[in-house]
Amino acid sequence: MLKIYNTLSRKKEDFVPLKKGKVGMYVCGLTVQNYSHLGHIRGAVNYDVIRRYLEYKGYEVEYIQNFTDINEKIAARAKEEKTTPEKLAEKYTQAYLEDIRELNVKEATRYAKATDNIDEIIKMIEKIIEKGYAYEANGNVYFSVEKFKDYGKLSGRTLENMQAGFRIDIVEEKRNPLDFALWKKAPEGEKDWNSPWGKGWPGWHIECSAMSTKYLGESFDIHGGGSDLIFPHHENEIAQSEACTGKPFANYWLHNGSVNLKGEKMSKSLGNFFTTRELLEKFTGKELRYFLISVHYRSPIDFSLEEVKNTSAGLKKIENTLRNLIRLKSSKICKEMALDHEKYKVSYDSYKNEFKKAMDDDFNTARAIGIIHEFLREVNSIINHKEFQLIGENIVLVNEAYEFLSTSLGILGLEGKLEKNKNIEILDDLLVLILNIREEARRKKNWELADMIRDGLNDLGIIIKDTSQGVVWEKESE
Numbered sequence: 001m002l003k004i005y006n007t008l009s010r011k012k013e014d015f016v017p018l019k020k021g022k023v024g025m026y027v028c029g030l031t032v033q034n035y036s037h038l039g040h041i042r043g044a045v046n047y048d049v050i051r052r053y054l055e056y057k058g059y060e061v062e063y064i065q066n067f068t069d070i071n072e073k074i075a076a077r078a079k080e081e082k083t084t085p086e087k088l089a090e091k092y093t094q095a096y097l098e099d100i101r102e103l104n105v106k107e108a109t110r111y112a113k114a115t116d117n118i119d120e121i122i123k124m125i126e127k128i129i130e131k132g133y134a135y136e137a138n139g140n141v142y143f144s145v146e147k148f149k150d151y152g153k154l155s156g157r158t159l160e161n162m163q164a165g166f167r168i169d170i171v172e173e174k175r176n177p178l179d180f181a182l183w184k185k186a187p188e189g190e191k192d193w194n195s196p197w198g199k200g201w202p203g204w205h206i207e208c209s210a211m212s213t214k215y216l217g218e219s220f221d222i223h224g225g226g227s228d229l230i231f232p233h234h235e236n237e238i239a240q241s242e243a244c245t246g247k248p249f250a251n252y253w254l255h256n257g258s259v260n261l262k263g264e265k266m267s268k269s270l271g272n273f274f275t276t277r278e279l280l281e282k283f284t285g286k287e288l289r290y291f292l293i294s295v296h297y298r299s300p301i302d303f304s305l306e307e308v309k310n311t312s313a314g315l316k317k318i319e320n321t322l323r324n325l326i327r328l329k330s331s332k333i334c335k336e337m338a339l340d341h342e343k344y345k346v347s348y349d350s351y352k353n354e355f356k357k358a359m360d361d362d363f364n365t366a367r368a369i370g371i372i373h374e375f376l377r378e379v380n381s382i383i384n385h386k387e388f389q390l391i392g393e394n395i396v397l398v399n400e401a402y403e404f405l406s407t408s409l410g411i412l413g414l415e416g417k418l419e420k421n422k423n424i425e426i427l428d429d430l431l432v433l434i435l436n437i438r439e440e441a442r443r444k445k446n447w448e449l450a451d452m453i454r455d456g457l458n459d460l461g462i463i464i465k466d467t468s469q470g471v472v473w474e475k476e477s478e
Contacts, residue, residue: 004222006251007230017221027065032069033077034275035092035277040276045105046293063110064111067113068207069086102285103288103289122196127244143179150238180236182240220250224254227255254297260303287315318405322405325405355404375404
């Protein structure tokens, strides 16, 4: 049974979707004012793995991600870049989508933009006002937190603690300093929209409530985002959504941990971040993805260039084993032999079960990757043995090992090539050609040439081993 840690209840709960076989999932995206950084990408990768695992378990997942594409920061940034807020937002939206494709993040069912949903936002605000939870003041509309009795249930904070412990800029027209804006007058000269309260644009929190309920319904299964969004963003989403509909908003609240650099949360406001594009010049998308899922999604992760390099060694071990399994699986012997699994009693069910057990425990990718490496040690001890032969139970072993490894990597989003560009693929093809020449030299008993090729490749970091089924090769870990 899949268990998910629910921030709302502060405990792991059995996952039971509202509709059998279907999951509605909404994940907060980013404010598109600049290029994404690793903190943004961590969320994209973590929720992509969660979605993939839900789909693996047979659920049909409707996955919605939003973009905040208008606010004061976007307007200010547009002035800096001497462009319009619309063009700036589109530029960085497309840049983000390009970045996550590099990290093998599946496309969302729908990407929702605030500016495409102004009518829905206005209608929701009107309902909240009608029900007595919000008020208009000087062209702005504020949500009255004191009217919503459950305010603070997600973050665990009380109104008294919030008022005493947090500095809030005083706005004279607010009835309570904690009240938050649903609709705001836009700065003079900026793009705005007509509303019953005058021209303006939506507050940040109302965007997500309006878009999530539009596409997933008034109640849905999973709402995700970074842990920094628990308060005030997600707290405010719950308040305004449930005030509007009178129904529970999202059943399960998931929050991924931060990415830290030298002990501090990586963020644009602190100026201590690498853009995703800068990192993709140093590492492949798969290496970055592997680094990000090597830690449980709820835990903070410490970033350094050296740490990504260190974890990449583990990914290379996976790639080397997969490469050898593919080579063995595609051999003529493997293709021609049809063997009975029951006869040979070869099975990796224990690894499959442990992998599923890890993922069923709140999507524990760190443990799942550890299980894969335990599996690799056993498989490599067999297929790299000098007396290994592709006969009998070993053919079943190769097929089952490949099936488990490829399925597991697909769930984690690590399927496909490690290499970053076509030049590396050509080098791999050249390596195969060189090894074929060496095999021909061995067949003709030209041991001097065969040894020279082997030693030369070893010097280049390509380790080759001769087995009864041909050569096994791997790239030496850096």
